[in-house]
Amino acid sequence: MRTMVLRDPHMGESMTQETLEDILAAHVDALLHGDDPTGALVAVYAAARDLLYLARRLYAVMVPVEPNARFVRQLKRELVGKPAGVALFAPRTWLRAPVQVPASVKLVGALGASRLEPGCRSSRCAPTWRACWRGARPPSRSPRTSPSTASALRPLRPRLL
Amino acid sequence: MTALDNDRALDDDRAPDDSRTHEDIAALVVQAKHDREAFGALYAIYVRRIYNYVYYRTGNHQDAEDLTAQVFHRALGHIENYDERGVPFSAWLYRIAHNLVANWHRDRSRRNIVPLDEFVPSSHPAEAPEAAAERLGDEEMLLEALRRLPEDRQQLLILKFVDRLSNAEIGEIMGRTEGAVKSLYHRTLAALREELGAHAPEGALEEQPEKKPARRWLRRR
The missing domain is CATH 1.10.1740.10 (RNA polymerase sigma factor, region 2, helix turn helix motif)
Structure with a gap:
């Protein structure tokens, strides 16, 4: 039996006259050789019918959507129009409020922390935090050193051992 | 400039x-x-x-x-x-x-x-409310079933129907051969049919499909 037309009949192509002729020829050949593929053929093409119908429904439902023009413009400006350093401060209005607010708080906090004296990161300086913010030095029992950022953050890192 | x-x-x-x-x-x-x-x-x-x-x-x-x-x-x-x-x-x-x-x-x-927001991607302005409700129910059901598919199958259907890419292009993106994409497409449709129990109603394939919005920028190369 010539199975070529049966191998992949449901890939979105409608049946042509030639395909139908091939099927009928293969069918009658099989009958003459003592096989009866009628049931199998009908089942295959019934399945193909359902799949073709489903593919057409998907085609109708899955339509392309147009992104917001303002978003497209703004992102292009950010990517092309401004240097990367300035892009940090560009208002990211396409983000949702629940994302924007914590992000803003974190950014302001990070900028604030960068202005604090390094010694203020320790808990003993906590009461004088406000004073440190204004540029006053924290009360210190030992001579003031200026540890690097890495050493200041060391207690926050997870211990591996 | x-x-x-x-x-x-x-x-x-x-x-x-x-x-x-x-x-x-x-x-x-x-x-x-x-x-x-x-x-x-x-x-x-x-x-x-x-x-x-x-x-x-x-x-x-x-x-x-x-x-x-x-x-x-x-x-x-x-x-x-x-x-x-x-x-x-x-x-x-x-x-x-x-x-x-x-x-x-x-x-x-x-x-x-x-998620709190609705997933209604298309709009058909000149449509009767009853027909719209029926259609939205149908669309929603189909999209829900789509989202329950494995990741690679969702990806395939989106690249095929929304981005309108050829099997060769999809193969390049997904790291598969063209034949594998074709086979995956068949299995995906069969899985969706099982999921939805979708059978083509009598005369369904003889109807004209819905008109689609212009896709100038999505046209296949």
Whole structure:
């Protein structure tokens, strides 16, 4: 039996006259050789019918959507129009409020922390935090050193051992 | 070019002419490694496709915008390392998008977030309310079933029906042969049919399919 037309009949192509002729020829050949593929053929093409119908429904439902023009413009400006350093401060209005607010708080906090004296990161300086913010030095029992950022953050890192 | 012209060029968010050849794109990519304007041209070509891909994978516009922005920022950051001999630029972008969406889904499943917004992608303005309700129910059911499919099958259907890519292009993006894509498409439809119990009603295939909006910028190359 010539199975070529049966191998992949449901890939979105409608049946042509030639395909139908091939099927009928293969069918009658099989009958003459003592096989009866009628049931199998009908089942295959019934399945193909359902799949073709489903593919057409998907085609109708899955339509392309147009992104917001303002978003497209703004992102292009950010990517092309401004240097990367300035892009940090560009208002990211396409983000949702629940994302924007914590992000803003974190950014302001990070900028604030960068202005604090390094010694203020320790808990003993906590009461004088406000004073440190204004540029006053924290009360210190030992001579003031200026540890690097890495050493200041060391207690926050997870211990591996 | 004056500052005003430059500003207008930046604000020109229309979909670009889709007549660029593969060679044009390759030349733009080489130029984009040291020229932001060239990257802007690539952005204009692909932003809608990537947005659509992300939108159908996430189901809402806010996350689609957020992730699309991340895709292009990441592409801009890594374009110097991009090698044309590996995969086409579009496939590279889709892979970035795919990875970001996968991370997004992973984060969401960890935090167990339930989306509040509706997922109604299309609009048919001149339609009776009863017909619209029936159609929306049908569409919603189909899209729900789509979102329950494994990741690679969702990806395939989006690339096929929304971005209208050929099996060869989909194969490049998904890292499969054309034959494997064809086979996956068959298995995906069969799985969806099982899921939905969808059988074609009598005469259904003889009806004219719904008219679709113009897809100038999504036309297959």
